[in-house]
Amino acid sequence: MVFPFYSKSCFFSFSVSVVLAIVPDPxxxxxxxxxxxxxxxxxxxxxxxxxxxxxxxxxxxxxxxxxxxxxxxxxxxxxxxxxxxxxxxxxxxxxxxxxxxxxxxxxxxxxxxNTLIGAPTVRLVSKNGSLEMDIREPVLRVSSLKEVYSRVSYNIKYWREGYEDQVTMMSDIQQTRVGLSRLEPWTRYCVQVQVFIKTFQKRGEFSEVTCETTTTNGRMEPWKIGVVLVVSFVAVSVTFPLLFLLTCYSYKGLKFLFPTAKLPEHFRQYLIEPSSHSNIFMAMQNIPQMDEQYHEVSVISEWMEGPLEEGGPLYSHSERLQGREEEAGKEMEEDEEKYSNTVTHVD
Structure with a gap:
């Protein structure tokens, strides 16, 4: 604020301005x-x-x-x-x-x-040689997009990656699921989408660039089918014989390592209890060889008439034979006793 002040003296006049501080406007x-x-x-x-x-x-x-x-x-x-x-x-x-x-x-x-519509969310999927887009509308802070605007559509632009100057536009698309066809197979394409409100000629923000690679359309040329069949036949012809040989040799190896024949029962008992048999075998090895005992036997073919008399020739010969048999029996008993004593000592 400026306040003027005037003074006059000897034809001289002047004014004083007083400036007061004010708050500046935003x-x-x-x-x-x-x-x-x-x-x-x-x-x-x-x-x-x-x-x-x-x-x-x-x-x-x-x-x-x-x-x-x-x-x-x-x-x-x-x-x-x-x-x-x-x-x-x-x-x-x-x-x-x-x-x-x-x-x-x-x-x-x-x-x-007057509001600015934000960017939608885009999901891109490659399927059967084409690209499918799933578009989701932006979320409003007040109400929803379809409740505020009676007609909502989308502008779509797509291009082959690396060829941004060759953009294809699709305008005023009302579907939220859109397919891009007639694309080159095994090629990467990129897309961007914006909301378009035709009533106000309002265009929203473009979505982020989303890229995906296309695949084939599922069709195969005849010569490719022939090549696949030939390769498959060769692979089967080589694989089956190899598997058969491998199975045979594996079976023989298993039979050799794990035979099915069973040992006789006395062999099994011998292998299960080897200690007692080895002791008996050692005892038999340590027994000295005994001389064979034998006696003369006289065969008399002469028959005499009459009863045997004591002291006669036949009687006396019989007595001798009986005596010899008794001696031989005593010697065999002694040998058996000696053998049993030896075995007992070894055990």
């Missing part, structure tokens, strides 16, 4: 709106003091209502108090203790017309 006041949000933002001049606070209000008819008061942040979010179909005006002022700046107002803000 600069560059604007509304940022993405997906039906509404955020009021502003800037401050470099000459403004650093301890300013701000108050922001909105109006949908004639009266203004405060949403942000005495805050230092240079933004205010009005998303929760607006409707997609309303018409709003926002204003903000700076404050320094008891002094305030002038209110700075925005132009009319219409959410469904």
């Amino acid at each position: 600069k560059n006041v604007r509304v940022t709106s993405v997906n039906m949000g509404a955020v009021l933002e502003w800037d401050v001049s470099h000459q403004a003091p650093g301890n300013l606070t701000y108050t922001a209000e909105y109006s949908s008819d004639t009266a203004f209502k405060a949403v942000c008061q005495n805050q230092t942040e240079q933004r205010c979010d009005f998303t929760t108090v607006i409707s997609p179909y309303g018409i709003y005006v926002f204003q903000v002022r700076a404050e320094l203790q008891e002094e305030t700046s002038q209110w700075v107002k925005t132009s009319e803000f219409i959410p469904d017309s």
